[in-house]
Amino acid sequence: MSTYRPSEIESKWQQYWLKNKTFKTPDDHSKPKYYILDMFPYPSGSGLHVGHPEGYTATDILARYKRMKGYNVLHPIGWDAFGLPAEQYAVKTGTHPKETTEKNIGVFREQLQMLGFSYDWDREVNTTDPDYYKWTQWIFKKLFDRGLAYESEQPVNWCPELGTVLANEEVIDGKSEVGGFPVVRRPMRQWVLKITAYADRLLEDLDDLDWPESTKEMQRNWIGRSIGAEIQFQIEGHDEQISVFTTRPDTIFGATYMVLAPEHPLVDQITTDDQKASVSSYKESASQKSDLERQELSKEKTGVFTGSYAINPVNGVEIPVWIADYVLAHYGTGAIMAVPGQDERDWEFAEAFDLPILRTVQPPEDFEGKAYTGDGPCINSDFLNGLHITEAKTEIIEWLEKNGVGQKSVNYKLRDWLFSRQRYWGEPFPIIHVNGKPKSLPESELPVTLPPVDDFQPTQTGEPPLARAKNWVETTDPETGEKAIRETNTMPQWAGSCWYYLRYISPDYDGGPVDKGQEKYWMPVDLYVGGSEHSVLHLLYARFWHKVLYDCGIVSTKEPFQRLVHQGMILGEVEYTSYEKDGKVISADEAAESKDITRVPLSESEVEKKGDRFVVKGTEISVDSKAHKMSKSRGNVINPDDVVKSYGADSLRLYEMFMGPLEQVKPWSTKGVEGVNRFLNRSWRLFFGDAEEDQFNVSDSEPTGEQLKTLHEAIKKVTEDIENMRFNTAISALMIFVNEANSWDSIPKTIADPFVILLSPFSPHIAEELWNRLGHSDSLAYEVWPNFNEEYLKSDSIEIPVQVNGKVRANITIPSDRIKDKEFVIGLAKQQENIQKYLDGTTMIKEIFVPGRIVNLVVK
C-alpha cells in the first residue's frame, strides 16, 4: 500500500513551486487585487518559533484561496533585519552584523520555504540592504525637509559601565538588564520626529479601519486626546504668569493651591529666599529618580512650597504655589491648578500637606468618598452655581476668553518620537552638520552606507560607534564644498518596518520608494496579520509615515492597512505542578503563600479533576494546571523543525489552524498534532483504499446523491469559514467529509477533484501530490475554487425536536415538502408516544411552531 510520506512529497513540491515560480505576482491589473501581508520577522539566531507559522499559515490559506477565486494576489515576505542581537554578537565576537544577519536570513528563508508558504520570493525585501535603506533615508529626508524631524536634547539611559545607551526596556529598577550596572539619566542630542503634528489625523482615521476594537482603543489611549482649557494665573509680586491645563475648568472656584512640576522653568524665579533650600533639594532628588521610580513610588505624595502665591483669576483669591513630582513636566503646561474637591490626586496631596479642600460639585447624598469626580450641580462657584459639568465648562471657558485669562485647549498624551539610537546596526541618517547646523544630503548622495568600524561599541565619551569611522564622519558638503560632519546616530529598528509594505509593491523600482502606478493598484493592504504586541508602536509609527507620504503625494491612500488581525500566542503544553515543602506535599494555594517550596511536575495520569480544581489522584491535594509561555528557561519550547520532521509541514500548518480561533491564546498539544496527522493519513488512504500496491482507487462512476451532498456541504462550510477566517471549523468540515467518504467503496473523480482543492490551502503539499495523481499535470494553485450547489444540500426529510413546556420530549422526522405545514407538523408531534404522556390531563395554552426548527407545546 502506498503510504503518506510527507518528507518526500513536501520537498518535491517546494522545489516545484520555486522552480516554476508558481507564486510570482501577476503583472496584469485586469483582475481584482488582494494584498495580504504578514508582519515580517526579525531573523534571530534561534530561528523560527511556532508562533511564526500561525499567522503565516492563516495568511497563506487566504492567499491560496483568493488566487483560486480569481484574484491577483500580492503575498510577500522580507526581513526586519536591523537590530540589537546581531550588534551585541558583533561586540562580543567581532563578527560583522551583516554576516550574522545574512546567515540568519538564510536559515529563516529555508524554514519558511519548508512550510510551503506561497510567497513571491522575487519580492523579498531586507531592511539592511542599502538598496532598501536608501529609501528609508529618502523618506527621512522628506520628514526633515518638511520640518517633521528635529534635534533636541533628551534624557537617555546611559550606562557608564557598559559604555552604552539603553532602551527603557533594557533598564530594570535603575540597573542594566545585562550585568545589573547602574544606569543614569543623561541628556543627549537626539533626533525626534514630530508625530504629534499628526495626532488628530491618527486618531480620526482609526474610525474607518477594520481593526480589532481593542487595538484601536489602545491607539486612542496612547494618543490620549483631551479637551479642556488653558488658564493663566498671575503670580503675586511677579510679572510672570503661570499657565495650567485642565479638563475641568468648571471646578476653578475649588482651586485651593497650584502645583508646578519640579522641572518647570519658572520654579527658580518664583521661589522665595526662605524656601530656596528645600525647593532645590526637592528638585535634586526628583531629578535623580527615573520615570519608572517616580511611578513606582507613587503611593505617597511629596512636594514643597515655593513661598509664592498665585491669584485665581475668577475670584482674586490667593493660593499657594507648590512643586511636586506628581505633576509631570512633559504633559500639558507642566503646571496644574489643584482642585482637591474633585480630583483624587489633589485630595491626597491636600490631605498630606494640610491644604484647604473646597467642594464645587455637589456630590449625591449617599456619597462617602473623598474627591467627587462625578456629575452634579456646581456649588460655591458664584455664577456657575447650579450648572452641571458640561454647561459649567462652556460657561467658564466663555468667561475666561472674554476676560483674556484663558482659552479652550486640547492636549495629547502622545509625545514626539525619539528617533535616534547610539548604535551601529541601523540606518545612518542622510544628514551632515555644517557649521553646527544639520542639513539633509541631496538625493544623489543616497544611500549613505554604513562605514566599516574596528569596534562596534560606543566610544569612551559615549558617542555612537559610527564616530569611530573618522574618515567617514569628516566629510564635505557636496553642495558647497564646506567642511561637514556626518550624523553618527542611527535610526531605530522601527524605521525600516514603517514602510516595507510599500517596497514589496515594486521592489526593484529606482525612481522612488514605490512605483506610483503599481501603488495605486495594490494599496491599501487588504489584510495585515501579526502579533498584538505591535498594536501601538509599529502600527502607529507606520500610519504616521504613511500619512506623511500621502501628504507628499507618494501614496494614494490615507491609511496603509485596511484590515488587521492579530494571531494569538501559542503557549507551551499544559503542565501539572504539585508542591512540596520540607519533604511533604502541600496544596497549591498553600504553596502560593509559603516560601522554600519545591515544584514537582506531574504527568496527566497522576492528576484528576475534583470539583473545579485538579488534585493529585486519590487525594485532596490540589495542584496547579496551567499552560505557560514558551521559554528556554522553562524548557517548553516547541521547535517547528522537529514537528515538520516528525509529522510534516502540512500537519504543522493544519494543527496550528485547528487549535482554535486564530486570535485566541492557546496551549500546544503534541497529541493534537498527531490527530491532524491521522486525518491527513486518512485523506491519503481515501485515494488508495487498502490495496497492497500503489494503486489509485478513484472511480469514473457518477457520484451518488449522498456523495454530492457530502461534498457540497463541505464546499459550503469551508468556503464560508475561510472567508471569515474560521479555519478551525473549516478543517472540522474537511474531517467530516473524510469520515463520510471513508465508508464509500471508492471515490468518484468528480468528488475527489474538488475535495483536493478544498484541502489545498491548508495542506498544499499533499493536495498537489493527490492532484497530480488524479491526472492533472499542472499545479492546482490557480484552479477554480468549487461552488456549492444548494440543490445537492437538500434532503428528503429533516428531523426537528418537539418540546413540551420548553423541554425536548421527542424528535420527529418531517418530509421536506411539508416542513412549513404547521398543522401537519404539530399533528405529527402530538401523536408521539412520549409527547402524549406529557399532554395527558393538561390544557393546551400555546403551540409554538418555527418551521424547520422546533415545535414547542405549552400546556398547563
Added chain:
RNA sequence: GCCUGGGUGGCGGAAUUGGUAGACGCGCCGGACUCAAAAUCCGGUGUUAGCGAUAACGUAAGGGUUCGAGUCCCUUCCCAGGUACCA
C-alpha cells in the same frame, strides 16, 4: 483603579445569532486484526439514577426577560492582555 477580551465535558474547542448544548479533534473505555505490540479499523464516552425506555441536573455564581437563554438584561466573582499620578 481604568480600558479591551474572555469563562462551555478530563483537555483544545463547536453551536446557522433566541430554537435539540457539547460538532470536529485529543484523551479515556470496549471490541476487531496480531504470537504480541505499534499502526489501523469498528463502537461508546457531559454528570447522576436505571438492564432499558427514560428522567433529573448541566454553559463561572446569583437574579430577571421569554413558550424557549451558552446566546438578551442586571448584580457579583475569576482569568488574560493593555495601561496607569496624563490634570
